[in-house]
Amino acid sequence: MPKVTLQEIISKVDQLPQLPQVALRVSRMMEESNSNAEKLSDVIRLDPSFTSQVLRLCNSAAYGFSRRISTVKEAVAILGHSTLKSMVYTIIAKVALDRPVPGYSLSEGDLWYNSLTCAVYAKHIGQKERLPDPELAFTGGLLRDIGKIVLGDFVGANYAEIEALTVKEKIDFLDAEERVIGFNHSIVGTRVAEKWNLPPVLVNVIRHHHKPSKLPPTIPPVESKMISIVHLADGLTRMIGQGAGNDGLMYCLDTDALTRAGINVQGDYLERLLGELVDLNPIIKDLADSMSGKED
Numbered sequence: 265m266p267k268v269t270l271q272e273i274i275s276k277v278d279q280l281p282q283l284p285q286v287a288l289r290v291s292r293m294m295e296e297s298n299s300n301a302e303k304l305s306d307v308i309r310l311d312p313s314f315t316s317q318v319l320r321l322c323n324s325a326a327y328g329f330s331r332r333i334s335t336v337k338e339a340v341a342i343l344g345h346s347t348l349k350s351m352v353y354t355i356i357a358k359v360a361l362d363r364p365v366p367g368y369s370l371s372e373g374d375l376w377y378n379s380l381t382c383a384v385y386a387k388h389i390g391q392k393e394r395l396p397d398p399e400l401a402f403t404g405g406l407l408r409d410i411g412k413i414v415l416g417d418f419v420g421a422n423y424a425e426i427e428a429l430t431v432k433e434k435i436d437f438l439d440a441e442e443r444v445i446g447f448n449h450s451i452v453g454t455r456v457a458e459k460w461n462l463p464p465v466l467v468n469v470i471r472h473h474h475k476p477s478k479l480p481p482t483i484p485p486v487e488s489k490m491i492s493i494v495h496l497a498d499g500l501t502r503m504i505g506q507g508a509g510n511d512g513l514m515y516c517l518d519t520d521a522l523t524r525a526g527i528n529v530q531g532d533y534l535e536r537l538l539g540e541l542v543d544l545n546p547i548i549k550d551l552a553d554s555m556s557g558k559e560d
Contacts, residue, residue: 267446268418276414277455280360286311287356288460294349295463304348305337317355317555324554326547346399350387353403354380357410358555365412367420375413377552378501379406384548385541386497392537393527395490404469404494407462411453411470418445436516438474450474469494476521492518492525500534500541 290307293299308315315336322333322343333339340348362376370378386405390398412419419426422444429440441448453470462470469491472479476492483491499517522529 267444269446272418273414273447273452273455276417277452277459280413280456280459283356283359283460284311284314286314287352291349291352291356292461294345294352301337301340305340308336308340314355318351320554320557321351321354321551324550326551326554346397350383350399350402350406353406354383354551354555357406360410360413363413365416367416367418367423368412370412370416375409377548379409380552380555381504381545381548382406382408382494382497382501384544384551385501386494388541388544389493389497389537390490392540393489393493393525395493396486397490400465401490401493401497404466404473404490405497407453407457407466408470408473408494408498409449409453410456411449411451414456415441415445415447415449415452418447419449436474448474465490473498475518477518477524479521488521489525489527492521492527496522496527496529500538504538504542 286307290304293304293307308318318336318339319333321327322329322339327347329342333342343351357379358376361379362373364370364372365375368375382405383402384405387398387402390401395401419441426437426440426444429435429443430437433440435443438448438450442451450471450473454467457467457470465487468479468483468487472491473494476488476495479488479491495518499515502515517529519529
């Protein structure tokens, strides 16, 4: 079968459903140095559905506030810039990712739950490894596989050939995707991120989260470490089996990148970390339920 052309990819990206415009506007405002709580609150209130989702998340057990948050202004003041930003991207990501992706054997909700799990795990590892902004690792983990929603149809049509190549040449699924189709979901995800005008740091996470050792040398060390943490969270999400698709078992940890980032995965580190991450699964379920409007 002929390889996919760039024009076919661009066409698929252009066909993606409309994302919540107010949420996108807020996310862009938060990248500007002159954004403030009052301006953000005013824009959030323009969309009643978005407002409701922000308040539902604020009042979920995952955020653990001691009192109920009842207004947008109060939510923006209490959450802080980084947490509000990751919350906004969570709402955007659910719209984009909560759909079936049969090419990767993902039923409706699987990719979304897998992405939310990776986000929570990445934030936890980021806190453990003392990242300056663990919320950025959360957002990176949330969005790292957005390319799958575009590439899924092409993977499904070529799955047997991709799988055979991983076995024959002992390469991971990502490399086999690119060999067979001409693109992999990280490259395609970069196109999606650029279409959505995501900030460069998130574009870099999406492009390099599978192979952080191939990051350009111009990437700052803190950003490189954050991408390596998302890579580790991705691998452990698959290991634990949270919404993993047919590529879940064909994943190689980039230990060189993790070592360079100062993350020591030797000895019993991974075993202890896995135990900590499994303990977070009730929080992930609560977040997912809150996003779906489910009540306890």
